[in-house]
Amino acid sequence: MPQPFQKDNLYQNGVDTVTDFAFDENVARVFPDMVHRSIPGYATLLTVMQAVFRHYFKNTPQPLVYDLGCSVGGVTLALAHVLPADSRFIGVDNAAQMLIRYRDAIRQANLNERVEPIQADITQMNLLDCDAICLNFILQFLPPESRQLMLQRCFDALKPHGICFVAEKTRQSENTQAFHEQFKRNNGYSELEIAKKRLAVEKIMQIDDDTTIVSRAKSVGFCQITPVFNALGFQGWVMQKKTTAA
Incomplete structure (x- = not known):
């Protein structure tokens, strides 16, 4: 049985070499603490998602929801x-x-x-017909050339009236980046931890600006894209599948 989640102290040591960030046991054991201390308004984002999904599916019989890149279960719960x-x-x-x-x-x-938990590559697995899909801070870890294809796979799997909830860290001005680093300092991260985490993720997390994300979604067919969350460049959208004939 896994041990209780711990405080994120992965980058406190003085080792000079920084390896690329990976979702391994070290990250898994501290993940909730890492997310809440690193993503501004993460708890609020979850409550926004609750409101959105309750609005859409409170009267839908047996709705099926995919949580793609489900991590340790915060969104599903x-x-x-x-x-x-x-x-x-x-x-x-x-x-x-x-x-x-x-x-x-x-x-x-x-x-x-x-x-139903499944271990799989979300870019390769077959998706069942479903009512909703969550992609919370997932596209940013895929190769940029794969992101529109992933959105297309989601669009194709959704039933009419279905929604895809996408949250991403987006490219921001220097001022907003500085505010985000101050947010992490306020949450107890040291300058060393902030610098090391930045080095660890820079190769595997290539972020887009918000217009690129929205443009990709429109290109695959999402007809109604509603921004519902923004905190220091961490943004969330509800993307609804087209429901009427062309």
């Missing part, structure tokens, strides 16, 4: 709390250690009958 008891979730992650934590969180929340 938040949405399961507000959606009807017959709603179903498929949580997908390619990181084995994250999925171990996800399964444990689902078990502790008594959601085993509603949630």
Whole structure:
């Protein structure tokens, strides 16, 4: 059984060599603390998602929701709390250690009958027809040339009236970047930790500006794209599939 989540201290040591960021056991054991201390308004983002999904699916029989890149289960747990008891979730992650934590969180929340965890590459797996898809801070870790194709796969899997919720860190001005670093200092990260984390993620996380993200979504067919969250450049959109004939 996994141990309780711990405080993020991964970059406190004085080792000069910084390896590329990976969703391994070290990250899995501190992930909730890392996310809440690094992403401005993360708790609010989850409550926004709850409002959006409740609005769309409170009267939908047996809605099926994909949580792609489900990590340790924060999104699935938040949405399961507000959606009807017959709603179903498929949580997908390619990181084995994250999925171990996800399964444990689902078990502790008594959601085993509603949630199916799958270890897979989201860019390669077949998606079932579904009502909603969550892509929370996932596209930014895919190669830029794969992001529109991933959105296309999501669009194709959604039923009419279905939604894709996308949250991403977006490219910002120097001032906003400075505000974000101050946010992390306020949450207890040292200058060394901030610098090392920046080096660790710079190769594997290439961020887009918001117009690029929206343009990709429009290109694959999403007809209604509503911005619903923005905190120091961390943004969220509700993207709805076209519901009427052309």
